Amino acid sequence: EPEVTQTPSHQVTQMGQEVILRCVPISNHLYFYWYRQILGQKVEFLVSFYNNEISEKSEIFDDQFSVERPDGSNFTLKIRSTKLEDSAMYFCATRDSITYNEQFFGPGTRLTVL
Amino acid sequence: AQSVTQPDIHITVSEGASLELRCNYSYGATPYLFWYVQSPGQGLQLLLKYFSGDTLVQGIKGFEAEFKRSQSSFNLRKPSVHWSDAAEYFCAVCFKAAGNKLTFGGGTRVLVKP
Incomplete structure (x- = not known):
């Protein structure tokens, strides 16, 4: 069964450093999402992406965050200058245009900012 | 704004019970509804979903859910719960008019007693 993959599974970084989280969507999926889950809290929407542009973003998704699809396969989330409060699990989700609204989640990347 | 409430933070249940x-949920229109399960350190797995039609939906692992419009x-x-059902369960909604992003409830952690 096709699945969404994410790399790395764990990322430890120093405050102020840039990180890039990577997601490989299911091959025929065209809609992409990033969510995050701070430890012990609920999953929160960050951004949605379709047709090479952001469809919607939350108030969490400030200027420190960016997304892109650099090579037509990977979907990346970049945090330019990480803060302690960026420590969280980051989930990528993707969906196709047929089984609309059913998003398939990757296993997540745990980001720890020291 | 749409919101999702899961009133029970923790539930403890005996195996077999x-x-x-x-x-x-809180919103004017009927959303698309989902239940996800998250085992410790794992990603989100879709248990079941409701888009329309029969209000009783069957999912994986023996789970079912009932949509009641009058009660939102x-x-x-x-x-009958199995020890392997110990996990955190998240209810989520999305609205096509709201960009299809998922809004999650706070989660319910299920503990299974032998």
Whole structure:
């Protein structure tokens, strides 16, 4: 069964450093999402992406965050200058245009900012 | 703004007993409704979904959920719990008019006693 993959599974970084989280969507999926889950809290929407542009973003998704699809396969989330409060699990989700609204989640990347 | 409430933060149930997890949403229209399960350190796995039609939906792992429009609820049930059902369960909604992003409830952690 096709699945969404994410790399790395764990990322430890120093405050102020840039990180890039990577997601490989299911091959025929065209809609992409990033969510995050701070430890012990609920999953929160960050951004949605379709047709090479952001469809919607939350108030969490400030200027420190960016997304892109650099090579037509990977979907990346970049945090330019990480803060302690960026420590969280980051989930990528993707969906196709047929089984609309059913998003398939990757296993997540745990980001720890020291 | 749309919101999802899971009133029970923790539930402890004996193995073999029945389980019901509550979920209420707040929005004017009927959303698409989902239940996800998250085992410790793992990603989100879709248990079941409701888009339209029969209000009682069957999912994987023996779970079912019932949509009640009058109560704005989508409660998850399982007749007989197994030890492997110990996990965190998240109810989520999305609205096509709101960009299809998922809004999650706070989660219910299920503990299973032998």
